[in-house]
Amino acid sequence: MNIDSLKLKKISALWIIVILVLFIASIVLGILMRLNQGKVIEQSPLTFYTNMTTHGLTMIGIWFAAGMVAVNYLLQRYVKTSYGVNLFAFILTVIGVVMLWVTTYAGKFSTGWTFLYPLPFRDLGSESWSTPLFLISLTILGVGWLVWSVSLMAQIFKKYTLAQAFAWQHFKSNPTVETPPFILITTVTLVGVIASLIAAVIVIVLYFAEYFSHGDFVNDALLMKNLIYFFGHTIANEMLYLGLAVIYEIFGEVSDRPKWKMTWYISLAWNCAMVFILTAFFHHLYMDFVQPQALQIVGQLASYLASIPSAAVTVFSIVAAVYGVKVRWSIVNLLFFLGVAGWVIGGLGAVIDATISNNIMLHNTLWVPAHFHTYNAMGNVLFSIGFFYWFSTQYVDKLVLSKLTKYTLTLLIVGGIGFLMAFYVAGANSIPRRYSTYPVELTSGPYLAKVGALFATIYLIAILIFFYNIAKRCFVILSASSR
Amino acid sequence: MFRYFVCFFALTCFSFLGYANDNHSDFREEQNLYGKIYNAPLGIVGNNKVSSVEELYNQKPLIIALVFTRCYGICNPFLLQLSENIKHLQSNSDFNILVISFDPRDNLQDMTNLSKQYGLENNLQWNFAITDSIDAFINSIGFIPKWDSVIKQFDHDALLVGVNEKGLITKNLLGIRIVEDVHKMISSINNVFTPSYRLPTKSNIFSCFNYDPKTQTNRPGLGLLFVALPAIITFLIVTIIVIKSKRTVS
Numbered sequence: 001m002n003i004d005s006l007k008l009k010k011i012s013a014l015w016i017i018v019i020l021v022l023f024i025a026s027i028v029l030g031i032l033m034r035l036n037q038g039k040v041i042e043q044s045p046l047t048f049y050t051n052m053t054t055h056g057l058t059m060i061g062i063w064f065a066a067g068m069v070a071v072n073y074l075l076q077r078y079v080k081t082s083y084g085v086n087l088f089a090f091i092l093t094v095i096g097v098v099m100l101w102v103t104t105y106a107g108k109f110s111t112g113w114t115f116l117y118p119l120p121f122r123d124l125g126s127e128s129w130s131t132p133l134f135l136i137s138l139t140i141l142g143v144g145w146l147v148w149s150v151s152l153m154a155q156i157f158k159k160y161t162l163a164q165a166f167a168w169q170h171f172k173s174n175p176t177v178e179t180p181p182f183i184l185i186t187t188v189t190l191v192g193v194i195a196s197l198i199a200a201v202i203v204i205v206l207y208f209a210e211y212f213s214h215g216d217f218v219n220d221a222l223l224m225k226n227l228i229y230f231f232g233h234t235i236a237n238e239m240l241y242l243g244l245a246v247i248y249e250i251f252g253e254v255s256d257r258p259k260w261k262m263t264w265y266i267s268l269a270w271n272c273a274m275v276f277i278l279t280a281f282f283h284h285l286y287m288d289f290v291q292p293q294a295l296q297i298v299g300q301l302a303s304y305l306a307s308i309p310s311a312a313v314t315v316f317s318i319v320a321a322v323y324g325v326k327v328r329w330s331i332v333n334l335l336f337f338l339g340v341a342g343w344v345i346g347g348l349g350a351v352i353d354a355t356i357s358n359n360i361m362l363h364n365t366l367w368v369p370a371h372f373h374t375y376n377a378m379g380n381v382l383f384s385i386g387f388f389y390w391f392s393t394q395y396v397d398k399l400v401l402s403k404l405t406k407y408t409l410t411l412l413i414v415g416g417i418g419f420l421m422a423f424y425v426a427g428a429n430s431i432p433r434r435y436s437t438y439p440v441e442l443t444s445g446p447y448l449a450k451v452g453a454l455f456a457t458i459y460l461i462a463i464l465i466f467f468y469n470i471a472k473r474c475f476v477i478l479s480a481s482s483r
Numbered sequence: 484m485f486r487y488f489v490c491f492f493a494l495t496c497f498s499f500l501g502y503a504n505d506n507h508s509d510f511r512e513e514q515n516l517y518g519k520i521y522n523a524p525l526g527i528v529g530n531n532k533v534s535s536v537e538e539l540y541n542q543k544p545l546i547i548a549l550v551f552t553r554c555y556g557i558c559n560p561f562l563l564q565l566s567e568n569i570k571h572l573q574s575n576s577d578f579n580i581l582v583i584s585f586d587p588r589d590n591l592q593d594m595t596n597l598s599k600q601y602g603l604e605n606n607l608q609w610n611f612a613i614t615d616s617i618d619a620f621i622n623s624i625g626f627i628p629k630w631d632s633v634i635k636q637f638d639h640d641a642l643l644v645g646v647n648e649k650g651l652i653t654k655n656l657l658g659i660r661i662v663e664d665v666h667k668m669i670s671s672i673n674n675v676f677t678p679s680y681r682l683p684t685k686s687n688i689f690s691c692f693n694y695d696p697k698t699q700t701n702r703p704g705l706g707l708l709f710v711a712l713p714a715i716i717t718f719l720i721v722t723i724i725v726i727k728s729k730r731t732v733s
Contacts, residue, residue: 122513150720157728162721191717199713206689218686223706226691230713278714290692292701 006480007083008076013474015069015090016388019062020467022097023381026062027460029055031453034422036436038450046125048436049110056113057100061141063376064193064235065093066384067242068148071186073391074249075152078183079159085151092144099137103130112434114232117224120207132211135204142204146197153190156183167267179262185245188274189238195278196234203227222290226281233281237306240343240375241273243383244314247336250390256328257321266317269309276306283354287363296356303354307347315344331405332390338413339382346375349424364434366448367427370420377459378416385466392473404465412462418455422448511640512655514625520547520646521623523614525583528595529604536581536620539610540650544578544672546665547644549626551586551637552593561641561659566601568662569608578669581610585617585628586637624652645672 029051036043043051068089075081103109107130111119120131156165160183167184169175203224210219252259260266282299285291318340327333349371353362362368426448431438438445522537539545548565550558562582569575584594594611598604603611614620621627628639645654645668654671656664670677691706 150724153721154724154728157724161729162725191721194720195713195717198716202709202712213686216686217688218684220687220690220704220706222691223689223709226710227713230710290701292692 004083005076008073008081008086009477009480011083011086011090012069012073012391013477015065016391017471017474018090018094019066019069019384020388020463020471022058022062024460024463024467026055026058027456027463031456031460033436034449034453034456037438038446038453039437040450040453043436045436046108046110049112049124050104050108052434053110053112053115054101054104058097059376060113060232060236060239061093061097061100063380063384064145064239064242065089066387067239067246067380068145068152070246070384070387070391071189071242072148072152074182074246075155075186077249078180079155081155082151085148089144089148092140096137096141096144099133099140103134103137106130107133109134114228116228117207117219117221121210132208135207135211138200139204142197142200146194146201149190149193149197153187153194156187156190160187166271167262168271170262170264170267179267180249181260181262181266182245182249184262184267184270185241185248188270189241189245191274192234192238192241192277196231196238199227199230199234203231222285222288225285225288226291229281229284230278233284234277236372236376237277237280240380240383241277241310243339243380243387244310244343246383246387247314247318247340250387251318251333251336252321254328254330254332254390255321257325260317260321266313269313273306273310276302276309280306280354283359286356286359300354300356303351307351311344311347315340331409332386332393334409335382335386335389338409339379339386342378342382342416343375343380346371346373346379349374361430362427364432365427366423366431366433368433370423370427373423374420378420382412385470388470389466392470392477408462408465411458411465415455415457415459415462419452419459422452422455426452511625512657514655515623515652516655517651517653518623520644520650520652521616521620522650523616523620525581525610525612525614526591528591528598528611530610534612536646537650539579539581540646540648542579544648544669545581545646546578546668546672547581547583547624547646549585549621549624549628549639549642549644550582550597551584552589552597553586553636555634555636557639557641557659562597562601564659565643565665566603568660568665571662572666572669575608575669577673579608579610581612583612583614583617583620585621585626585639587617589613624655643668645669647672647674 032041032043033048033051033055035041036048072081072086107127108124109120109126109130110124111122115134120134160179163169164177164179165183165187167179169177170179206219206224206227209217248260251257279298279302282291282295283303285299286296318337321327322337349367352358353367353371426445429444431442431445431448435445438449520536520540522535525534525536525539527534536545546565548562550562552558565580569580582594582597591613594613595604598609598611603609624642624644626640626642626644628637631638641658643656643660643665644652645656647653653674654668656668667677689706689709690704691710692701693704694701
């Protein structure tokens with residue numbers, strides 16, 4: 001094993017352990033919130049919103065990082081990636097997350113993960129220093145991830161031309177060079193990631209400008225909301241695409257099936273997805289009457305067009321790969337398969353909500369956390385845990401589907417579905433989101449919150465078992481020497 | 484040397500943060516919104532029975548003005564402007580007005596004199612009142628007058644508070660305001676949704692749209708460019724990377 005390869009394995013193992021620890025802590029925060037809504041425990045509103053902010057931002061951050069870790073690791077098969085930049089991103093992520101948790105727990109910063117304008121400037125019971133520290137922590141995270149993304153993209157373009165990286169040669173018949181689907185999806189996704197991180201940079205600069213201007217400069221609420229969702233919506237979707245890139249690369253490999261080849265329709269679908277995903281965020285502004293109607297329509301169309309090509313092609317490819325043929329099922333491809341199902345179901349929930357006529361009913365109800373938890377907790381998380389499992393067993397163990405693994409997977413599915421159903425039913429009953437406690441009129445709210453907390457605890461047990469299995473192998477990798 | 488520089492830099496940053504922290508935008512009008520107003524017992528001019536704030540807002544939504552009769556400052560122009568604004572409203576029957584004194588020295592006779600000063604003593608829409616629970620009442624609003632013992636005056640805001648029929652504060656207006664603002668307050672206390680969008684000012688240069696009141700049209704503003712900026716910068720980054728990569732390969 002050469003030194004470079006070992007260093008990459010070690011940093012990837014370190015990332016995985018940190019991500020899983022933060023994931024478990026964030027699930028606990030989520031369960032506490034549902035228990036509070038269910039009136040099983042009593043938290044002050046400030047504690048609830050502090051937990052909500054920490055939960056949301058940590059989850060977005062760690063699963064974006066998880067996708068980047070996986071893509072960085074697999075990209076090494078095609079191009080040389082920089083260990084230094086990977087380590088730099090890791091250090092900045094750790095510093096950023098620590099600062100973020102200090103901001104929320106010591107500084108009581110509690111705006112929610114979207115930190116919508118002008119909430120960071122409002123006196124919500126937080127310490128006065130928490131707003132600048134929060135913005136600094138986001139800056140640190142943003143710088144680390146932006147440098148990492150640009151570095152990976154630069155490495156891709158060192159080997160592939162622009163047309164090859166985007167697989168445009170596949171629009172013609174018999175292309176001379178084949179672009180691996182993994183390279184196409186990674187390139188497309190990195191474009192979106194860079195755009196969303198730049199949107200975050202602009203938002204942070206504008207927040208700082210107002211903060212330091214002593215009232216001489218005031219932001220425009222509509223501009224800030226547009227930019228925040230450009231960042232938030234786009235990065236939440238792009239991290240799913242990072243997971244899909246991993247599936248395209250290793251699903252065939254772990255299933256004893258041939259690797260997917262690039263075709264014209266895969267190329268077309270992902271090129272379309274790149275364009276549409278950058279404009280789909282407008283659907284977050286349907287309730288903002290000042291936004292021109294044309295942009296609202298763009299938001300609805302882009303929401304449909306962004307999800308259909310990539311989802312249809314990916315689902316078709318996955319079903320074609322497993323239908324009517326002998327597949328070597330393991331925990332890895334099962335997690336991938338289930339993850340794609342979760343992604344599609346959550347995506348459908350999202351498209352329902354992104355339809356303007358439905359959004360009037362579903363806006364800011366628990367339908368919203370229902371759909372994004374579906375494609376995250378039962379989609380993206382499964383993609384990443386599948387990769388973590390594959391990564392950890394690749395060097396230490398063999399991929400086997402033991403009885404314990406089957407039970408764990410059952411717990412994950414039962415816990416996940418139950419927890420999500422509590423959200424969906426509540427959303428369909430117009431239970432509002434982001435309420436720390438429900439007024440007496442919303443009788444089903446506390447009951448469904450308790451159900452959600454119960455099933456989330458089952459989900460947590462499954463994650464703890466996965467964590468034990470993955471982390472112990474990662475520690476072996478961390479202690480390995482180059483000899 | 485480097486250490487000194489780092490220490491100096493850190494100190495400068497932190498002092499700047501501390502200074503900036505105390506100077507960001509003022510959102511006092513939005514404090515205590517949707518809080519319940521304290522149900523203070525009221526002695527109302529021209530009404531022999533003791534009434535209460537709840538009895539008043541149960542009849543109709545309320546606009547509350549906080550004044551004191553010995554005021555040398557803002558109270559009189561504030562009440563004058565309010566009475567003028569109310570006269571200029573096209574429809575002014577779907578709310579009542581409560582002018583309440585926050586000075587414990589004021590009695591009903593003082594408030595009667597005040598109402599006569601504006602010719603409102605027989606106007607049933609206007610209620611000039613005192614209460615013995617003024618502290619609890621102003622606390623529920625977030626109104627904090629400061630007593631200056633030298634000039635024997637209160638240092639206070641000119642505050643109008645809008646309360647709907649459930650006793651919830653739906654809007655606050657600070658300062659002497661024009662009739663359009665009062666109209667918005669009346670809509671608010673009658674639970675009518677009022678779309679609002681901050682008009683561009685000198686301090687708000689990156690507005691997405693600039694509303695022209697003369698033509699009543701929205702024109703795209705500089706802020707819209709910012710929405711497109713992430714995509715433009717990304718395009719430039721990709722272009723630079725591709726060009727640099729080509730040079731490296733060649």
